[in-house]
Amino acid sequence: MTTPDLPAGPAAHTAISAATAARFDAILDELARDESIADAVIDRGRAQFPAYASVPSADLIEAVGRNRALAIQTLRSGVIPPPEQIWEAALSTHQRLAQGLSITDIMGGFRESLREIQSRVIARTSERGLDPQIALRASTLLWDLGDTFSARISLAYREIQIADEVARKQEQEQWIRRLLAGDLTDAEHRAAGARLSEAGPIRAVVTGPLPVPLSAPLPDTLYLDQGRAAGYLPADQTLPDTISYSEGSLGDWHTLPESHRLAQQLQAAAELLGRQGRNTLADLSWRIGVPASPSLNEFLRRSYIEPVLAEGEFGALILDSIRAFIGHGLRVDAAAKSLPVHPNTLRYRMQKFEELTESSLGEFDTLVEVAWALAVAGGSEDQRVV
Template sequence: MEAIPATPAFGRLLDGLRDSLEELAEQTCAHIYRDVESYERITREALRSAVARNLRTALNALQHELVPRPETLDDAAQTAYERYQEGVPVEDIVRGFRISISLINERFVDLAVSLGLPAQLTVRGSRVMWGVGDAFTTRIITEYHALEVDAALRNAQRRIELVHRLLAGDVPAEAVKLGIDPGRQYAALRAELPAGAHAESVRQRLEARGSRGTHRALVVAEAGQCLGIVVTRPEIEGVPVGLGPFVSPDELPRSDRTARQALKLAQRLGRDGVQSVEDLGWRLAAVSRPDVWQAYYEQFLAPVLEQGAFGEEILATVRAWLANGHSVQRTAEALTVHVNTVRYRLRRYEDLTLAALDDADDVVAITWALELGDPSSYAL
């Protein structure tokens, strides 16, 4: 677009606008204070300074009939930063600028009419004004969003650091400000995020369901996991969660060790939802004794696995026998085989392992070996 001709009338119009800047700034401040409630907290000096910047930007664009690109509007970025720090919502910042541009556009039109500026040039100038408004709005929203993202990232990092301190047994003043009660019991929590899971959604659910009344949980997402402390057991499906015992805040390191182990064991066993000492029972104790686990594996599982497909049939039968209360009849029905087939496989299991299926100690050891599998694939 060709620049608006530098006619004497247009020159006088620009001079008139420049002479009106102080008056327009006062008028704009008055309108903003009246119409935008969130600006009540902004000092008149700060607002006048921002408004003056806005008006100079508009006047410069009008003089050159050139709508600035949003990325060049550093004054808009500065305004966004100042208002963000003062807690003004982005939509109110945009409203404030729209008030500014509307008032200067009204003054432009009034001067254009009084000075006899051709209607075509008046329309072109007015379009420039609103183009400035659009560019300013774009830069404000972009800058404000970047500030929000940056603040959210900083806040998330602070929360992560705080959770790590709590799980280490340290209860800083910041934790108390967030509602963590040093006199209350909490449980450490560790959750593994499944592939494709939305980390923030899982984190929010765990935190909400792990809270009780005014006593709040604190859960963060980090490196594919959710971790934190909860006031109550947070029921959730589709996500493996390890939950430690409820302890005083200074004992949270012990709770966290149990939560880590419970999560690891839950993943090994293919369990999801919350898994605690109550849910995993003896299995948590079992994995803490790799020497005993290895001995049980070598006696009660490895010799049968060496038999290949037939060994798998034997193990499936032993598992079914255990699940059906040691009843050969119910085991046969569950596997849809003859009772003699069940008896034969159970005898072969005893022959291969030297186990006695009527011995309670051996049955415990067999259950341990069958459920937990090869210890070499489990890192403590």
């Protein structure tokens, strides 16, 4: 019961007797038992917000009961609970959104509950001759409660939106994973046909480690996985220059699993060779086989790299020179200019390479093997095999 010396409830904020406070508490007790409040709120709510017609009456009666209990608790205490403690708002928001109502409908429905309680408080305090200030204080509390309840509805709505977006993203990610793996269910297979049949040519994409932060959001057709991304893109779309990635073969959605495997192989080769930016099969060509040939890589390294590096710093210069020679289409003058050294200096280094490796750069097989060995060995980007 509210008494004059307790700072709680509308009656406690006016200079009234304990008897008057008890009479106000009695009004609140009556409202707590008044089941007709639900009928009035539901009738007026459905008239104001037609969407409530689709909500079962039992659900609305339960919700009005929660709202009434919250309002009476607030009137007794004289304290508006903080938004995060108003669980009733979060529950109603989840339930009504699931039933197809809008956030405006949800807020409006709660205010109808408060409006009905307010009108009955005003009527009963007047009938029983209570100080009008009590009804005024009660009205102020109820409207403040309405604002706080609405704030909690907005917060719950935002939380639901975020959760729905996360769920949508996760579902999209799993769908793309299965699409690239060729592991769609029959239903998903039909959906993919309807979804992608008119998309035109597409190809799989696999990125290297993504820069942080990204200069622009990734397309929705890519998913993130441990700092990388994979997915598919239409023929006319590329990723920003700041992202290193590889593209599989172009085709329709049926060929995406094969395109994805190719993109994975290309990206593995690109990272092993230190290539940045966009990579295609046309760019990497035979180099795609480097990561998958460890035994061959080791053999060529022992044959063409180790004997030269045994010469120390001069050996490193020799390898740089051979890279330039092969990278410039076997043109001595162009390769020498790129280093830059005199053409005769380049010829001397080439001769030393042949002596150290017991090979001839004039033989086609040797050139192929040396190019492969240099790709495995690595080097500066401007001297790497291109």
